[in-house]
Amino acid sequence: MYGSTNGNFDEVFQNSNLTLEDLLDEEFVVTEFKRMNPRLSRFLNDDVKILRLIDYVIVVPPPDADAKTGRKFPMVAADLLATDSPVILDHFFRGSHPTVSQTSREDLSDQKSAFDEGDENKEDEKTPTESQFQKLPEEKEFEMQFHMEQTEDKLRCLNRFFSFLEAKPETLNETLAGYFEKVFTMLVYKATEDLCE
Secondary structure (H helix, E strand, O other): OOOOOOOOHHHHHHOOOOOHHHHHOOOOHHHHHHOOOHHHHHHHOOHHHHHHHHHHHHOOOOOOOOHHHHHHHHHHHHHHHOOOOHHHHHHHHOOOOOOOOHHHHHHHHHHHHHHHHOOOOOOOOOOOOHHHHOHHHHHHHHHHHHHHHHHHHHOHHHHHHHHHHHOOHHHOOHHHHHHHHHHHHHHHHHOHHHHHO
16 A cells, blocks of 8 residues: 655655654655654654544544545554554553653662561561551552552553544444554454453
């Protein structure tokens, strides 16, 4: 469908104001993405851009949309999302921007380990005071908050994608439903375990 690779494809990145739509309008963008073109992969390796690709697949274009916005861009977006590129799978299932720094989490873990283990050479060490125990619920709350925020961020793109199913049957767009099915099929075949978690 997209023909052979265009050796001049990377010239598109010379445009300092390059937009996602500029790339969607490029003839060989899907072929280059399947070939893991490094510059293209880096450009698309961004939650905002992946979410916009998803929106092209699940959001009905306005009635006055031009041919590119209403037909070409959704089709190309679906083709990009339906590749088994690590970039796509990573944004669907692992996320790229943790809401809590790994350093903060490790610091908390180190503090908790030090408190739990104590000093093995001091047999006469006193039992931790009540004020020390009061820190444990705070640590637990922090860990729970971290897990919830990380999970929410991790599934951000996946949740947006599946929001398509929340539409009433009578309002479903058949063309977009076909694009949704195409991407969903890829997810089922390439990331079955992640999808079922």
